[in-house]
Amino acid sequence: QGFRVEVDHRSEKIGKKIREATMEKIPYMLVVGDRDMENGTVSPRHRTGEDLGAMSQEAFAALLKEEVDAKTIK
Numbered sequence: 001q002g003f004r005v006e007v008d009h010r011s012e013k014i015g016k017k018i019r020e021a022t023m024e025k026i027p028y029m030l031v032v033g034d035r036d037m038e039n040g041t042v043s044p045r046h047r048t049g050e051d052l053g054a055m056s057q058e059a060f061a062a063l064l065k066e067e068v069d070a071k072t073i074k
Contacts, residue, residue, distance in 0.1 A: 014031065018049075022048075022049050028045065029045045030042045030060070031045065041055060043055075
């Protein structure tokens with residue numbers, strides 16, 4: 001869908017990965033656990049550390065598109 005993404009496959013603990021991504025000010029992190037895999041959802045977190053809760057992949061893509069479009073208009 002045209003978004004730049006990186007996957008962190010390191011065998012570090014998830015908390016450490018989230019902390020590092022927050023410190024690096026990564027705009028959004030997607031945490032995909034076993035429950036997310038079963039339900040076909042993702043658990044996005046904003047760079048502020050705010051957990052946005054589980055949502056469908058389509059809903060998250062729409063959220064990103066809306067944010068990108070809003071920045072493009074300015």
